[in-house]
Amino acid sequence: MPSNTSISNYLLLISGLRKPLKWNNSACLDSHAKKCSLNLSPGWYSVHARVRDVDSGVNPTGHTLILDIAERSEPLLLSRSVNTRRIIRLQEKVSYVMVSLEDDLDPSVCLDISLTRITRRRAKKRMLKRMNRRFDPVQHKDSIDNTEHVQIDMLRSHGHWPSIEELYQLYQQTNQRHFTPTPYASWLQDHLLALANHWRSSDWKILPTEKLELLVLTMDDSEHSAWQESIAALQAISGERSPVIRIVNRIDKKAVTEALEQSSHVVLAGSGIVPGLEFLVAIIQVLAQNSQCELLYTDHDQLTENHEREQPVIKPDWDPYLLETGNYIGDLCVVSTELYLHIDGLEPGTAKPAIYPFLLKARAELHRDQVIHIPGIMFSQPQRNDTSYQDRWFTQHSDELVTRAYSTLQPDVLQALPRVEIIIPTRDKEPLLRQCVESILELTDYPNYHITVVDNGSTEPATSAFHDELHDEARYDVLAYPGAFNYSAINNFAVENTQSDVLILLNNDTQIMQSDWLTRMVQACMLPKVGCVGAKLLYANGRVQHAGVVMGMKGVAGHAFRFQKSDSLSYLHKLRSPHQVSAVTAACLAVRRDTFEQLGGAG
Known part of the structure; x- marks a missing residue:
């Protein structure tokens, strides 16, 4: 090495x-x-x-x-x-x-x-194959990113197959654009144009906007001009159907109290927020069509001291678990006046930036269908000069924050202690199985668990000897499953022959690294609307193998944060925080028995 x-x-x-x-x-x-x-x-x-x-x-x-x-x-x-x-x-x-x-x-x-x-012929063949693989006629039907492919089609349509010199030139252009990142300012211009085309195309005549009245709470009177521009953009397309929007400085306690009595929703804006022209246009349409919405937020970017926009923050949909370890929503959001008053709102008569504490209080009152995330960069907030300090602070306090997140979300699990069945399919490979099982028995601090190893036709004496070693271990049993290996069938068989409330599907090539792994997985698994729970898995060199699956990567799915260092802060601190994902791998998966059975088992 x-x-x-x-x-x-x-x-x-x-x-x-x-x-x-x-x-x-x-x-x-x-x-x-x-x-x-x-x-x-x-x-x-x-x-x-x-x-x-x-x-x-x-x-x-x-x-x-x-x-x-x-x-x-x-x-x-x-x-x-x-x-x-x-x-x-x-x-x-x-x-x-x-x-x-x-x-x-x-x-x-x-x-x-x-x-x-x-050879010349092979070079031409490979270049054509490469460019055709980069081009998706459905996904890029109207995209400007197919310039070279379109040029090839034009040459073919005129009866002229491109020469290898012409093809090489187009091939180089394709690679260069793929290699060179698009400047954010250029991307943002196209993005804002797309947002305008989308949100200004609605038929305002049929939108039920009559009951909407917005109160914008700002930190400073100097910020009102930016909001007036957004209001003007709204009125330009909504006309007489534009709802009433009041802008009030949070310092003015009396004005805030009076305005709240007449408002249906409150816009909470932190210091230095600059709303985009489409911000009010978008939220009015969404609120008009979603009467159940209690909290609404959008994506944003950072505004430098030179008033340049950079570092876009593309946010996930509502994730109360991630919110516990940091304010991923940012310094601008919209809440219903009813919710705002119910949890006592922001501290009145002060400029103290308290949006994140407000969101933490609101989290306990909200259901997923009451929160809407509008995709799109719709506001800018000042770039924080203390970003490195914030990262250092999170590094120092991440364990405390994560522990708080679990205990806040499911405080009663440690009292109920539901029984957990850890199911491990195996066939020989005694060193791997030994490492897996012994790490569970030695480290796990959750008291109410049982290990069931499903042996799929092992023949090596070492495997049988290991089972014999644990014959007197009350937390360990072996089920025989002869025949061809079928991961789904093996796990279904184990579930049918056990009685625990919570199931852990675990590969035999895994090794437990921390004592509270099972406690945390059970706490998250027992939440009412959680389907299943995965764990952060590492390669032998400490790099991340799995930290959640993202649907759509490479046209199918892929692992998020793969190959990153396990202790890196990562995007939105997700590698160190519990958060929602599209799917998880069954190499280490927790699921409630009733959920597993409702889905018909593993398929």
Whole structure:
């Protein structure tokens, strides 16, 4: 295993022969750039770059590699989950290759690079295949991102199949756009235009806006002008049907009290908030069509001291568990006046920013169908100069926050202590099973659990001996399940032959790392509207394997935060906070028995 992160750990594969790169040290640019002398003839080449972790054998977080071939830069993006391949054309003889990285690699990471000579015909075939794979005619029907594919179709429609030179030019344009991130300002302009087209297309004549009256509570009178612009945008398209909107400074206690008596909803705005032109347009439409809505929020970005917008915060839908460990909603939200008064609102007559404490109080009063998240960047809030301090504070207090989140959401579980059945399918592999079972028995502090190992035809003596070792362990039993391996059938069989209230489906290649793992999973699992609960799973090198499944990744699904460091803060601190996800892996899954049976078991 490499002992450091220097680029000398990289390997070069040329024409099928692997050998260490022979670096010309006098040509070193810095610790992340090295020069290799070689001889390459003119022609077509396939470049293949692969990052691998020698401990786990998996690809770590993506890195940006710059491959400079004879002063001709070919930027390559090394993805988290796939190898990177490029087709390049060398016009003349090449005497060296320079490789540079934009960031550090971990000590256990190696980079393999290959340069393979290919025929002209194969180069053309691979470029066409690459571009067709990038193009989805349904998803990108009206997108500007298919420019090169459209140009190819135009050439074909005129009876002209693109030459390899034309194809290579389009291929390079596709790769360059894929490699170069779109500037946020450019993306935001298109995004705001899309929002305007969406929210201004409604028929206001049929929207029931008569009962809506909004009170905007601001922190400072100087912020009123931004709100007046948003009101003007609303009135321009709603006309006479525009609801009454009052803007009041929170310091003015009397004005706030009077305005609350006449308002149906309250807009809580923190200091320095700048609403987008579509903010009021959107929330009025949503509130008019959702009378049950008690809390509404949108996405936002950050406003720098130079009044530049950056760092968009794309938020999940209502997640009371995530809210317990931080204010992911931000400094602007809309609540019903009834809810606002019911929990005593904000502290009157003061400019104290108390939106997050208000949300924590409101959380206990809200059901999921009463909270609406409107996707879209609809306001900006001042960039916090103490972001690093906030991250350090969260790092220091994350355990306390997470513990509070569990105890607040389900305080009675530790008193009821429902019985838990841990089901572990296995076939031989005694060292893995031993590690799994012993870690449960030695570490788990939850008292009311039982382990059922479902043995699917083990034949190795070591496995039978391990079962015999635990013969007198009251918390351990073995069920025999002969026949072909079928994960779903095995678990269904185990559920039918056990009686516990809570089920844990656990792979035999897992190892418990902390004593309260089962307590936390049971606390979350027993919440009324929770279907199942997963755990953060790590590879042997400490990197994240699973922290929830995101539906839609790569057209199907994928693991969020995969290959990140287990203790990283991550987006919205999700790696350290309980939060809702689309799905979880059954490698470690908790589910209530009644839920499992209602769904007909594992399918």
